[in-house]
Amino acid sequence: MQWEWWVSLLVIGGILISFFLSGLPVAFAFLTFNIIGFVVFMGGVQNLSLLVPSAFASVTSFAWVPAPLFIFMGEIIFQSGLAKMMVDSVAKWIGRIHGSLSLVGIAAGTIFAMMSGSSLSGVAVFGSTLVPEMKRRGYQKPMIYAPILAAGGLATLIPPSVLTVILAALAQQSLGKLLVASFIPGFMLAALYATYILVRGKLQPHLAPDFAPPRVTWRDRMKAVVLILPLGIIIFLVLGVIFVGVATPTEAAALGAVGTVVLAAAYRRLTWQGIKKALMETAKVNVMVFTIIMSATAFSQVLAFTGATRELAKLAVSLPIAPILIVAATQVVMIVAGMFMDTLSMMMIFIPIFFPAIHTLGLDPIWYGILMLVNLEMAGVSPPFGLLLFTLKGVVPDATMGDIYRAGIPVCLLIGTLLALLLFFPSLVTILPQLMKGG
Numbered sequence: 399m400q401w402e403w404w405v406s407l408l409v410i411g412g413i414l415i416s417f418f419l420s421g422l423p424v425a426f427a428f429l430t431f432n433i434i435g436f437v438v439f440m441g442g443v444q445n446l447s448l449l450v451p452s453a454f455a456s457v458t459s460f461a462w463v464p465a466p467l468f469i470f471m472g473e474i475i476f477q478s479g480l481a482k483m484m485v486d487s488v489a490k491w492i493g494r495i496h497g498s499l500s501l502v503g504i505a506a507g508t509i510f511a512m513m514s515g516s517s518l519s520g521v522a523v524f525g526s527t528l529v530p531e532m533k534r535r536g537y538q539k540p541m542i543y544a545p546i547l548a549a550g551g552l553a554t555l556i557p558p559s560v561l562t563v564i565l566a567a568l569a570q571q572s573l574g575k576l577l578v579a580s581f582i583p584g585f586m587l588a589a590l591y592a593t594y595i596l597v598r599g600k601l602q603p604h605l606a607p608d609f610a611p612p613r614v615t616w617r618d619r620m621k622a623v624v625l626i627l628p629l630g631i632i633i634f635l636v637l638g639v640i641f642v643g644v645a646t647p648t649e650a651a652a653l654g655a656v657g658t659v660v661l662a663a664a665y666r667r668l669t670w671q672g673i674k675k676a677l678m679e680t681a682k683v684n685v686m687v688f689t690i691i692m693s694a695t696a697f698s699q700v701l702a703f704t705g706a707t708r709e710l711a712k713l714a715v716s717l718p719i720a721p722i723l724i725v726a727a728t729q730v731v732m733i734v735a736g737m738f739m740d741t742l743s744m745m746m747i748f749i750p751i752f753f754p755a756i757h758t759l760g761l762d763p764i765w766y767g768i769l770m771l772v773n774l775e776m777a778g779v780s781p782p783f784g785l786l787l788f789t790l791k792g793v794v795p796d797a798t799m800g801d802i803y804r805a806g807i808p809v810c811l812l813i814g815t816l817l818a819l820l821l822f823f824p825s826l827v828t829i830l831p832q833l834m835k836g837g
Contacts, residue, residue: 401704403706403710406439406704406705414427414431427743429692431693435700436449439700440699440703457688457691461563464647464648467655468514468560469560470658471514471515471632471651471655472513472515472519473675473679473680474658474673475658476516476523477672478662478667478668478672480667481519483626484626485524487623488506488509492505496600496603496605496607497596497605500595500599502528503546504588504591507520507552508552509626510549512556512637513636515553515560517552517775517786519553520549523550525790526793529793529794536607537605538605539804539805540808541595541599543790544808547779547787547806551775552775555775556588557577559771561745562577565749565767566767567691568746569767571767574834576768577640577647578830579768579828579831580768582827583816583827587812587813590812590815590816594808628661635654636654641830641833641834659673694745697746698749698750701751702750706751710755711754711757714758721760725766728752729821732744732770736774736784737780737782737784741774749770752770769817769820772816781803787799787803
């Protein structure tokens with residue numbers, strides 16, 4: 399059936415939205431759409447046979463290997479208790495200031511993000527370890543839930559991020575450059591979070607009452623440094639070897655996974671039960687991820703066949719406005735979509751639509767990829783359907799969704815601030831990839 403490209407795009411959007419509203423799981427929603435799409439847009443039932451080789455080719459790509467390895471790293475850190483040890487060590491360095499535990503969460507979240515690609519695990523870890531102590535010290539809800547959402551969400555952007563692996567493969571961009579490019583924006587976001595906590599703690603001290611912690615000597619603090627310093631090995635094994643050009647992202651992911659297991663064993667925190675749980679959780683997540691990847695590939699083929707991606711790219715070039723305004727418009731569209739859609743669905747829909755236009759406009763796809771990752775981080779904490787909001791509700795069942803929604807708003811505003819900075823100062827993203835050896 400031959401339709402105008404814009405009619406096809408509206409029909410595709412309408413079908414997907416109806417599936418999402420029906421409550422059908424994302425993977426099955428896209429699989430069902432792909433069956434309909436191949437029949438309606440690509441010539442009939444006989445072309446359904448094309449789905450099989452398309453699905454097989456999409457998940458047998460070598461580019462996907464880092465994803466399960468990064469997930470496994472996060473699960474080992476979570477199951478072994480290394481994350482809690484890290485929180486306790488960081489707490490020894492935060493002095494007697496308003497919001498000290500909130501700052502502990504941001505600092506520990508930054509370190510956790512550099513060793514784990516899972517934001518869900520981050521929210522679960524910090525929600526279960528820090529929230530009870532925050533409540534005991536008299537912290538009010540705005541200074542409890544917002545920092546936890548912020549700390550956990552950092553794993554979306556700070557490498558190694560599983561979403562970065564998926565974005566790189568779907569958009570056919572260099573994973574190494576994307577991982578390195580996200581380093582500065584990730585730390586900028588952590589700094590924005592810390593600044594927000596310090597300023598709000600100063601202006602509204604009743605939200606985070608002063609607390610006289612047990613006396614911590616410099617000897618105790620140095621012991622804490624010695625305790626968490628080996629974690630830096632994992633960071634170097636993943637990011638350092640990519641930056642200096644001695645390993646590919648896949649090799650770096652393998653090094654990181656092995657290093658995490660060895661480190662957990664060295665801390666005497668590795669158990670067979672922990673390994674079993676980590677492997678099972680990794681398998682569960684990967685089944686979901688690879689099902690969505692299969693669906694994303696077929697979805698891109700349907701879009702390409704209708705001519706929607708090609709015509710949208712042409713439209714973007716023909717518009718009499720500056721390319722930066724087109725990029726800004728795509729980010730606004732994603733911000734609105736992020737209020738109602740999960741991050742993987744957003745990637746599946748927007749990558750095949752937006753990236754061809756970015757290429758046609760002659761803009762840096764690595765820069766645009768980082769903008770998209772920042773937007774995906776905002777989607778995770780955007781009311782009403784941000785996935786991290788419900789994760790926090792799961793680990794803190796006595797919190798109301800209203801309290802969690804209100805906590806998500808300042809986090810979204812801070813992420814939006816970073817998005818604006820990266821939009822108008824692209825060098826914040828591009829400087830490190832340009833310095834990469836061989837990059």
